Amino acid sequence: MEEIIAKTILQRTKPDITSWFYNDYNMNLYRGCSHGCIYCDSRSFCYGIEEFDKIKPKKSALSILESDLSKKRIKGICGMGSMSDPYNPLDTKLELTRDTLKLLLKYGYGVSIITKSATILRDLDLLKKLNEHHSVLVNITITTADLDLQKKIEPYSSTTIERFEAIRVLNEHGIKAGITLMPILPFINDDEQNLLTIIELAKMYKANHISAYFGVTMRDRQRDYLYEQFDQHFPGIKQKYQQKFKEAYFCNSPNQKQLYELLQKKCKQYNILYEMKDINVSFMKEPKQLSLDI
Numbered sequence: 001m002e003e004i005i006a007k008t009i010l011q012r013t014k015p016d017i018t019s020w021f022y023n024d025y026n027m028n029l030y031r032g033c034s035h036g037c038i039y040c041d042s043r044s045f046c047y048g049i050e051e052f053d054k055i056k057p058k059k060s061a062l063s064i065l066e067s068d069l070s071k072k073r074i075k076g077i078c079g080m081g082s083m084s085d086p087y088n089p090l091d092t093k094l095e096l097t098r099d100t101l102k103l104l105l106k107y108g109y110g111v112s113i114i115t116k117s118a119t120i121l122r123d124l125d126l127l128k129k130l131n132e133h134h135s136v137l138v139n140i141t142i143t144t145a146d147l148d149l150q151k152k153i154e155p156y157s158s159t160t161i162e163r164f165e166a167i168r169v170l171n172e173h174g175i176k177a178g179i180t181l182m183p184i185l186p187f188i189n190d191d192e193q194n195l196l197t198i199i200e201l202a203k204m205y206k207a208n209h210i211s212a213y214f215g216v217t218m219r220d221r222q223r224d225y226l227y228e229q230f231d232q233h234f235p236g237i238k239q240k241y242q243q244k245f246k247e248a249y250f251c252n253s254p255n256q257k258q259l260y261e262l263l264q265k266k267c268k269q270y271n272i273l274y275e276m277k278d279i280n281v282s283f284m285k286e287p288k289q290l291s292l293d294i
Contacts, residue, residue: 001090003059004031010068010078020211021139022280023112024076027065029096030084031056035116035157038229039183042083043222049083055090062099069107077135077284078104081114089156092119101126110135110285114180116157118166124173131175137283138170138177139211144189145197152233153185168205176283178202178209178273181263183216187240190214190253192262199266208282209273214259215252218245 010025032055033042043052058064080086086097101123104111111130113120120127120138130136140163144150150160158166170177179202184190202210218226218241230238245251253259267274273282 002054002056004056006058006061006064008068009058009061009065010072013079015076017280018277020213020276021079021082021112021114022077022137022276023079024074025072025078025109026082027078027080027100028083029058029061029065029080029086029100030088030090031058033084034089035085036155037116037157038153038226038233039185039216039222041217041219041222043225045220047083055084055088057090057094057096061096062103065100066103066107069103069109075108077110077112077137079112079114081139085115085117085157086113087115087117087119087122092122098123098126101130104134105130108134112137112139112283114139114141116141116154116163118158118162121166121169124169127170127175128173131173133285135284136175137279138167138175139180140167140177141180141182142198143181143184144194145201146189146194149189153188153229164201164205164207167202167207171206171208176208178207178211178279181210182213184212184214184253184259185216186244186251186253186255187237188234190255190259192255192259195259195262196266199263199270199272202272203270207272209279210263210267211276211279212260212263212274214256215250217249218251219249 009027013023013026015022015024031049032052034053034055091097127136142160142163145160147160167177227238263274273279
C-alpha cells in the first residue's frame with residue numbers, strides 16, 4: 001500500500017455562512033478516490049494527484065491530525081470529503097475516518113462530511129456522540145434517481161437508494177443529513193423529471209436539505225477524462241459541450257433557471273431547506289464559539 005507524506009492534515013479556511021460546505025478547517029486523510037465518478041473536479045491538473053483512481057492514505061495521518069487539533073485555538077467545524085471521499089473502500093479496512101471522528105470528539109470539534117457512500121452508517125455511534133455537543137452535518141451526493149444512469153456516471157459508489165437510506169437513518173438519529181445535488185450534467189441529468197423524483201425521494205427519506213448546482217465545472221485533465229467517458233457512454237454529448245461551453249470553467253445547464261425555480265417551489269412545499277445559509281444555521285450548535293456573525 002502506497003502512502004503519501006504529509007506535514008499537516010488540518011487546513012484553516014475562511015468560513016462563510018452563505019457558502020457551500022461550511023467549515024472552519026478542511027482535512028483529507030487520503031489522496032485519490034476509487035468511486036470512478038466521471039465528472040470529478042479533483043482530477044484537474046492543479047491538484048497534482050497522479051493515478052487519481054488509486055487511493056493513497058497519508059502516512060501517520062492520525063498522529064499528525066491529533067497534533068494539529070490539540071494546537072488550534074478555535075474549536076470549530078472540520079470538513080471532510082472535499083477532495084477524496086472519507087468513506088472510500090480502503091477506509092473499510094483502515095478506518096482512518098472512524099478514528100478521526102474519535103479525535104474530533106476527544107478535542108471538542110464539530111464535523112461536516114461530504115460522501116457518496118452508505119458506509120457512513122458504520123460510524124453512526126460516533127456521529128451521535130459528536131452531535132450531542134457539537135455541530136454535525138452530513139451531505140450525501142445524489143445526482144440522479146435513474147440507477148442505470150448512476151452506474152454510468154458514478155460506477156463504484158453506493159447506489160442512489162443506499163444513499164437515501166443512509167440519509168433516513170442519520171436524520172432519524174437526530175443528525176442533520178441531506179443531499180448535495182451536484183454536479184448536474186447538462187444534456188444528461190438536467191431534466192425536470194430527474195429533479196422532481198429526487199425531491200420526492202428526499203421527502204420520503206426525510207432529508208434535512210438539498211444544496212444544488214445545476215451544472216458542472218470543467219478544466220484541463222478533468223475535461224479530457226469527462227469527454228472520454230462521454231464518447232463511451234453518451235455518444236454525441238461531447239460535441240454539444242464543445243459547441244455550448246468551449247473552454248468555460250462553469251458549464252451551467254441551459255435549464256438552470258427552470259430547475260432552480262422548481263427546486264425552490266417543491267422544497268418550500270415539503271419544508272426541505274435549500275438555501276445555504278439556512279442549511280448551515282440548521283446544524284450549528286455553538287455559533288459564538290465558531291466565530292460567526294449571523
